[in-house]
Amino acid sequence: MSVPTKPPKFVRRLKATTTMTSDDQESNRTFTELLPSPWTDQFHSVSVDASEMDALRKEIDVIKPKVKNALMSSQGIDSAKKRILMIYLLVSLGLAHHFEDEIDETLKESFEKKEEMMEGENDLYTVSTIFWVFRRYGHHISSDVFRRFTKDSGNFKESLVGDAKGMLSLYEAAYLRKTKDYIMDEALIFTSRHLDSLAADGTIKNGHKPRITKGDKRDRDLPREIWEADDDEDEAEEEEEEEEEEDEEETARGDNREITRHQNITSEG
Structure with a gap:
């Protein structure tokens, strides 16, 4: 006859450790000394030349x-x-x-x-700029206007590369493409590839380089209605998009940055 045995007892042995005080922890930390900030803690005052602002307003009024x-x-x-x-x-x-x-x-x-x-308009800058302005303001002009600049294969003509001004305008226009604007997809690839080299060899002035590397934010912030396709097969999809777009805000208007900046500073002061 087996005699029941008690289950073994498991004794947890605690190892004595030394608890570090907050002072000890603080002393063991290593800190990298940072350079002093070139800015002060607060901007107490900003000088604004009122006469300069008046001169700018007068110029605009003229x-x-x-x-x-x-x-x-x-x-x-x-x-x-x-x-x-x-x-x-x-x-x-x-x-x-x-x-x-x-x-x-x-x-x-x-x-x-x-x-x-x-x-009969064959100037790349003119066609690209007119295209950009129309779409910028919600007038849907077909991207087929750029087919005059393509070869039978559908690729853009290499002779356009020598027209830096036109290439930059085509690059900007490409950002206003809609879903089925395949020619504008090709335009973006074509101009991006060549504008990088044009900027590198100095053909394009420094002031235009940020527009190449960053694209044109103005175009990406446009209201959705300018992206709507006019193809017959897209009519149903367009109606749904129009309903969603009714609540969207219209595109932010450009501002005279110099005057607005100083006006804001003046009002805050």
Whole structure:
């Protein structure tokens, strides 16, 4: 007869350790001494030249009537092209918001004769800039306008590489491509590859290099409606997109950075 035995007892043996005090831990830490900050803790004051701001405002007030008159000038094809190129310049300078009504009216009228405007136009800079401006303001111009610059294979002509100004404009225009703008996908690949070498050998000025390396943020922040396809097979998809886009904010307007920056500083002071 087996006699039940008690289960063995497991005794946990604790090893005595020395507890480090906070002072000991502090003394064992190693710290890397950092260089002193070149900035002070606070900006107590910022000097603003009020006369400089007044001078800038006066300059803008002087050019406003001239620009408005130029935008609303004769409606010929050549004039329309020049006015669209002027709109691009205004956007680049951050002054377009001063002429919103004139720009909208100009583009509305010009878009109605876009085919006539593009007919026979073989300047890469002009075509790319007109394309960029129309799409920038929500007018869907077909990317087929760039087929005049491609070979039968669909690749862009290598002769375009020598036109640095046109290549940069095509690069910017490529950022306004929509889903099925395959030619614009090719344009981005083509221009990115060659603009890097043009920037490296000094053909493109330093001021334009950030636009090559970083792309054009203005274009990526545009409202969704300019990306909508006009293909028949995409109509159902476009209707769904339009419903989603109703609540989206319109694109941020460009601003005169110099004046706005000083105005903000003045108000905070």
